Amino acid sequence: MKAQPAQLAPLLKKGLKPVYLVSGDEPLLVQEACDQIRQAARTAGYQDRVTFHADRHLNWTSVGEEFSALSLFADKRRIEIHLPTGKLGDGRPVLEQALAVPSDDIILILISARLDAAELRRKWYKTLQEVGVHVTIWPVDPDKFPAWLQQRAQAKGLTLTRGALEIMTDRLEGNLLAANQELDRLALFARTGTVDEESVEQAVQNSARFNPFDLVTDILTGQAANAHKVLGALQQEGENPLGLLTVLSRDLNLALELKKALGQREAPAVFLKSRGVRQPQRMRALEQAARRLSPANLTRAISRCSDIDRAAKGFGDHSPWFHLRTLSTELNRA
Numbered sequence: 422m423k424a425q426p427a428q429l430a431p432l433l434k435k436g437l438k439p440v441y442l443v444s445g446d447e448p449l450l451v452q453e454a455c456d457q458i459r460q461a462a463r464t465a466g467y468q469d470r471v472t473f474h475a476d477r478h479l480n481w482t483s484v485g486e487e488f489s490a491l492s493l494f495a496d497k498r499r500i501e502i503h504l505p506t507g508k509l510g511d512g513r514p515v516l517e518q519a520l521a522v523p524s525d526d527i528i529l530i531l532i533s534a535r536l537d538a539a540e541l542r543r544k545w546y547k548t549l550q551e552v553g554v555h556v557t558i559w560p561v562d563p564d565k566f567p568a569w570l571q572q573r574a575q576a577k578g579l580t581l582t583r584g585a586l587e588i589m590t591d592r593l594e595g596n597l598l599a600a601n602q603e604l605d606r607l608a609l610f611a612r613t614g615t616v617d618e619e620s621v622e623q624a625v626q627n628s629a630r631f632n633p634f635d636l637v638t639d640i641l642t643g644q645a646a647n648a649h650k651v652l653g654a655l656q657q658e659g660e661n662p663l664g665l666l667t668v669l670s671r672d673l674n675l676a677l678e679l680k681k682a683l684g685q686r687e688a689p690a691v692f693l694k695s696r697g698v699r700q701p702q703r704m705r706a707l708e709q710a711a712r713r714l715s716p717a718n719l720t721r722a723i724s725r726c727s728d729i730d731r732a733a734k735g736f737g738d739h740s741p742w743f744h745l746r747t748l749s750t751e752l753n754r755a
Contacts, residue, residue, distance in 0.1 A: 433458065437462060437528060439523035439552055440529040441458050442553065444531075447597050466496070471501070474731050485515045497526050499528045499530060503532045503731075507536045520549055520552060560595075566595050569597070570590060570604075579607060582616065594700070596664065596668055599667070637706075640752060652742055672706075673726065679707055680711045683711055718755040732744055
């Protein structure tokens with residue numbers, strides 16, 4: 422069955438299903454939905470967790486063996502598979518077999534970007550809908566973002582004044598993960614539960630060197646030296662790189678689209694405004710990147726974002742900060 426995020430908690434209270442698919446392009450909301458499922462599974466005794474990342478390095482045979490293996494640490498297990506591209510590829514036969522006869526001792530959690538349209542017609546997905554739950558995460562519409570931001574602030578014990586809400590809406594540009602991090606910072610600075618323009622500006626000053634939007638501008642425009650300094654500071658502060666990655670991946674894809682639009686003689690300002698980009702600094706950075714970088718450069722950079730995401734989730738030999746520094750260097754040399 423399909424479910425919206427708001428329906429997940431009531432469904433979990435009714436009892437666990439053998440498989441959950443959480444898909445969408447909003448990392449914060451995907452993470453929160455997955456955390457609800459994990460907590461319910463742990464409460465039900467599924468303590469042991471095995472995680473796979475379905476990129477080009479994954480051997481699906483090992484995934485199949487895990488479904489039939491006995492747990493060394495607990496009678497019940499959670500198997501989590503990340504699908505960064507929304508495609509299963511060689512994993513379809515493995516999942517078809519696992520879903521055909523679900524094990525009572527395993528809860529499978531599939532964590533995906535927006536699911537590839539072709540996958541929705543596959544046998545494994547149709548079986549999943551019969552035996553499990555697909556939680557679909559949709560982006561928050563730009564016109565609904567201020568209300569979402571105020572609601573999230575209230576959940577943290579804060580109330581944003583109209584001026585504060587306008588500043589944050591303009592600055593955050595709909596990035597939910599960055600918004601959540603900013604609200605956490607504001608909770609530290611706010612002397613009362615009410616956050617006004619002065620409080621927002623103070624928080625911005627205290628975290629200026631961590632502004633993901635300025636950092637992405639440096640990366641896009643080839644300012645590698647400055648980008649490396651900021652990345653080093655972020656790493657030392659223990660910041661979550663996924664908020665930055667969301668902004669970076671979004672703007673790299675936009676730059677690639679703009680590159681194609683320029684080839685068709687479309688005016689950059691018209692194209693960017695049609696994509697909701699109206700901030701002059703961001704518009705200049707995207708246009709500069711589109712003119713300076715080749716399609717191959719941008720495609721490789723987008724591919725490296727997958728490596729960053731993978732590293733942030735504990736896979737690979739390098740940290741996400743290593744890949745971010747490498748990416749900024751590559752775009753500087755391009």
